[in-house]
Amino acid sequence: MKSKFIILVLILMTINSFSQNLNWRSMTSEQRHLFNINFGFDYGTTVGIGYGYKFNTKLPIVLNTEFSVPFGEKIVDDLKSKIGGQIEILNINEFSTTLKAYGVFRRYENKFTRLFNIGSEFAIVSGYYKPKWYVAGELSFDKAITTHVKPSDLTRTYFPEAIDGWFIPSGGNFSYGIQTGYSFGTNEINLKGGKVIEEDFKSDSFVPFYLSLGYTKRI
Template sequence: MKKVTIILIFIAFVFCLPKVNAQLINWNTMGSTQHIINANVGLDYSVSYGIGYGYKPNTKLPIIMDANFSMPSGKTLFDDFKTKIGGQMLLLDISNFRGALALYGMYRRQETELVRLQNFGSDMKATFGYYKSKWFVAAEAGFDKAVVTHFKHSQAFREKVYADVADGWYEPATGGNFSYGLQTGYSFKKTDLTLALGKRISQDFKTAPFLPLYVNLGLNYRLSYH
């Protein structure tokens, strides 16, 4: 039973690590923008791909509501993927300095020959930087939390590891990870080319994943109000 517990904790820890697919925003190009279509590719344990859509309502306080879908490269599509929905809000606007807060709810799925995991979690990120009409650079800090994970074990797991293992929902004790890094971008007339890179560490500030670095390259296409 102890062996099973260790395996479950290990799988949950690996599964709950964040996958980067953030939609980076140049707030200085958002004046008349209403829709944002995003595509991105990242290096985060493996090469992963993502797409996203953002909508900017005509409000006094700049808000972007967006949804994202990402999955790692592999032979079997849709075995592993993540969806994220939420929004970003510009809270600080002083000269060319901008500060924003992003909040998301997430659903993640991962499947191996031993177990299928489905996870619900949350993601929060704060950014602060210097923004111009053609470029921007900002610092970012975030916290990714796996709230609850459902385990569905395969027959192979029952035969090779533990026959009486129980399927069901688990609340991982180490399901949170901090991330910090930099983001930058260059803006054209209707597009933004963006780059984010940084590091992550678990919520206990003692452990880190085998590859603690992340890199994400994205492209935004902006559509203005009619």
């Protein structure tokens, strides 16, 4: 039953392919491609790149993909990639609400373990948008649906019975905060930050904050 539920969630994410943050008011109908770079703190100091494609549908939709890695001597032993999209569901005067959904794939490795995670991220962003700038609040839930654990050889010398397999449930974190952006020409600079709290609403992550500074080029 649990497995079927997980499959269902992933299917819904794939079909809908919702995703990511931008200022709808500053985009023209001719602008279809969004290239993004960002730097910030997302469970570690990270740098990321992204690409989005905008559909000129009745309700504006952008499909996008992102890839980020934390800083460190080993470049891609830890990483996060997302694929999904975002849709503007409400637009009244300057007020706008956007839903986002991503499928998430993560990797982690250190001396003791290698982890692969399949997860999802759902978010709602609502705020005041002008062509040149915006400010909005956001609420999101990042669910680590299932994680594959492969103990390292070192771990096996300490704990020979260590299991190599998929662990469900794995975990999840809520985050909430604010974001703002400034547009000039076909460019946009955005900043977002907020608090992270684990899904039990009691426990904090090691560093319970996120922060991101990004630049987006629209073509």
